[in-house]
Every structure is written in C-alpha cells, then in structure tokens.
Amino acid sequence: MGPRTDLEQVVLGVVWKKGPVTAHGVRVEFSRSRTEHWSGSAGAIYPLMSRLEEAGLLRSSIDRQQARDRKMYRITTKGLRQLRRWLTPPLSDTAFSTQFDPLRTRVFFLGSLEPAEQRKFLDDAEQALQRQWAEHRDDRNDYRKKNRPFSAMAEEGAMATCRARITWIRSLRKKI
Amino acid sequence: MGPRTDLEQVVLGVVWKKGPVTAHGVRVEFSRSRTEHWSGSAGAIYPLMSRLEEAGLLRSSIDRQQARDRKMYRITTKGLRQLRRWLTPPLSDTAFSTQFDPLRTRVFFLGSLEPAEQRKFLDDAEQALQRQWAEHRDDRNDYRKKNRPFSAMAEEGAMATCRARITWIRSLRKKI
DNA sequence: CCGCTCATGTAACTGGTTACATGATTTA
C-alpha cells in the first residue's frame, strides 16, 4: 500500500530533502513554489503525512527542545526505497504525457476573436511569460546559492519551457 | 453565473468550433486529445452541458432526422460573448502560471538516485519526449489538412515545449 | 448473433480545496 498520488510522492521527496521537518514546514515549501498545481493546504498535508507514517514510509517524533512541541518527520528506509522506485524507469505513462497548458488550450479557440484582439492576446501572453521566466531565473539563482544543484536544474527546465513558449507566441504574432 | 472552470470554457469552445454537436461528440473530441488532464468522462460532460444550457450559453434541440434522436447543442450569442471574454486580456493569473510538470517535479529529487540510475532516468525521459514530439507533429499535420490553423498553431506550441524539454534533459545528461 | 460504436445518463467515490478552530510565539 505505497503512495498512489504524485502529491504523496512529492511530500515523501520533500521530507527526504528537508527532513527532519514538520508538516507545517512541508506546507511552507509548497507555498513557496511558483506552480499552483498544489496549494499544500492543511486539509491535504496533515492527513496525507499521517497516512505515509501509517504505511511505514515516514516516522515521526515529538521535539520538546523547542519553545513548543513539534512533530518532526523523517523518511524511513522503506520510504527512501519508495521514493527511488518513483524515479526509476520505467516511469508511469502519466509522467511523460503532455501536460495541460491553459495558454495553448486558449489558442485552439483564438479564431473566435477579431485579429486585433488576437494580437492583444498574444502581446499580453508574451509579457506574462517573460515575467514568469525572470521568476524562475531568480529561483534558480537562489538554489545555486543554497547549493541545491538538482533544484536548480529543475528550475532551468521551467526556464527552458518559458523561452520556448515565448518563441512560439512570437511566431504566432507574425502569422496573424 | 458564467462558467467558473476551464473545462466549462473549453466545452463552450468545442461547441463553438464543432457545433451543432452532441454531448457525445464533445466527449469524442476530449478522448482524441493527447493530454490526460481531462478525460471527458460522461459524469463530467453531461451535467456540465446541461448547466451551460441552463445558464443560456448553450441551446439544444432534438434532431429526429437521424436513425435515433440526438440532442444537438449550439452556442448562443451570450455563450460566444463568454468564450471571447475568456480569451480577452487581462487573463486570469492561473492562465499564465507555470504548470505542473511531472518530469521537472521528479528532477527535484533526482539526487536520491545513484549517478548511473540518474543517467538511465534521463535517457528514458529523452526517448519518451521524442515520441511525444512526433505525436504532436502528426496532430499538427492533421489539423493543417483539415484547415484548422489555430489548432495547428496550438500543436506547434506543444511541439516547441517538447523540443525545449529534450534540450534541457540533454544538458542535464552532460552535467551528470 | 457478437462485439463495437453511438448516445444519454446516474451513483458512488476521490483527491484535493476552502474555511474554520485553536493556541503559542514572535515581531512591529
């Protein structure tokens, strides 16, 4: 009965990386993320981490040294094995399938706008993507400073897709 | 009381593009899509299209000409106005925010694998992305044949992000 | 006549969300 959802795997990964850590600490990590895919809401994280502990993938202990009691989570050997399994080929199909892109989705229906409005849409999109790229660049630089090379590499992935989308939007702009 | 979710907007768009169309026809359109973000399940589509009709964005009529009765949906003037509003800047923040990418998500935790396993992960990913790119290219060519320029442009967006991700994966491969 | 596609729906479930409740500690 290992983790079934990506969120469970990611929480496992966060505990591996930051552990020992509180459920609150995991939530903070989610709130810092640029993507809005998961909010890291209390209603999701607290029951989820209890489940992972019950499954033997996490283990918790009460830290009474601090000003107030804190439930510290660590990853277990079994948990680490599970994390590695999640990353070891062959990966599930869903790991590779093209993801939902609200911008691309909208382009399918761009023909319903007047050409002038279409151009406005594309100009707006390009600006937003440029802001987004800059945010990921800042995050990457932060990760480099903190000596977290894999997180920096992940941010470079986000930067690369931002650049590709900007180039794509510009090419549409020329066609219209 | 307009549409609140992207799925409702997309269904509105599909009816605009393919209409008059049955709820089943909309479902088929979703099943053809490469992305797995929405399954287009009956439990989602049928109640949703009823809601859109109740809100005055779609209008239906029973077609008795066919072998069996079919409920044909068309977009209303109000519906088209709503579709355009969805595409008209300023777009909601969620339209631009960096999307969830299961591959990038995994890279954050790639440090938990041995270097040899890391390389295997990246090789596997590159192959999958290349297959994915080819699928989107085929789809784009189909759309071109069918004279659907905006759908073709959308597919080119997917192709561009695939290429960017391949380049990114290769650059990680060199670093490791 | 068997299985496939077209066609329309409903019921139970699920993996999250928002909002609420509580209280200690820290900072302005």
Next chain:
DNA sequence: TAAATCATGTAACCAGTTACATGAGCGG
C-alpha cells in the same frame, strides 16, 4: 498590544473520476 507567523488539525465542499445502466444501430 496588535498583527503576523508557527503549528496542528477538522468539516464541509467541489470538480472532477470510475463504474454502472440502458438501449439503438451496424459490421463481420
């Protein structure tokens, strides 16, 4: 001393999903 942050949780809700039910028409 008020507001923000740390910290732990629960309850109600929501937008989907899977699975089921039903039936017509059609090709092999």
